[in-house]
Amino acid sequence: MPLRLNVGASRKVTDNNYGSRGASVNLELELDASLVAEPGKLQEEIRRLFGLVRASVAEELNGHGTAAGNGVADRQTANLRVPHSDGGVTTSSRAGTNGAGSRPATASQVRALHAIARSQGIELSQFLYDRFQLHRANDLSIKQASSAIDALKAVGVGSHD
Numbered sequence: 001m002p003l004r005l006n007v008g009a010s011r012k013v014t015d016n017n018y019g020s021r022g023a024s025v026n027l028e029l030e031l032d033a034s035l036v037a038e039p040g041k042l043q044e045e046i047r048r049l050f051g052l053v054r055a056s057v058a059e060e061l062n063g064h065g066t067a068a069g070n071g072v073a074d075r076q077t078a079n080l081r082v083p084h085s086d087g088g089v090t091t092s093s094r095a096g097t098n099g100a101g102s103r104p105a106t107a108s109q110v111r112a113l114h115a116i117a118r119s120q121g122i123e124l125s126q127f128l129y130d131r132f133q134l135h136r137a138n139d140l141s142i143k144q145a146s147s148a149i150d151a152l153k154a155v156g157v158g159s160h161d
Contacts, residue, residue, distance in 0.1 A: 008053060011024075019112075025060075105137060109137070119156070122152065127152070
């Protein structure tokens with residue numbers, strides 16, 4: 001019976017634009033069960049895999065996780081392929097950047113946009129289309145989302161005078 005191993009790493013970093021961003025990589029693979037009888041080799045394989053996923057997470061957070069490798073590509077998916085000892089392969093997807101040339105809006109930014117628009121009585125999809133020619137907050141770049149948050153807050157400040 002094969003030995004199933006799940007190795008993962010996740011990291012979240014703060015962001016200057018109203019939130020944080022994170023990356024996570026998880027691998028699940030089958031190893032030869034005989035490795036249990038050789039704890040040193042098993043531990044070495046686990047260390048190697050953890051090193052691989054930690055490096056992948058760091059690469060993604062540093063903006064080098066796109067297929068083009070420069071952090072300024074269209075929305076793309078880069079696949080991390082990890083060979084198994086049995087010849088199989090585990091594939092993990094990592095999201096790249098959006099078409100605006102920067103990272104996508106954070107989940108915190110998207111939530112903030114919806115909350116501010118709701119509190120102001122503003123139709124968010126129309127606001128986003130008028131300003132960015134986009135219909136969904138999830139389609140904004142991190143910089144666009146920051147700008148949209150500032151604009152929505154400014155509308156609220158002006159309406160209370």
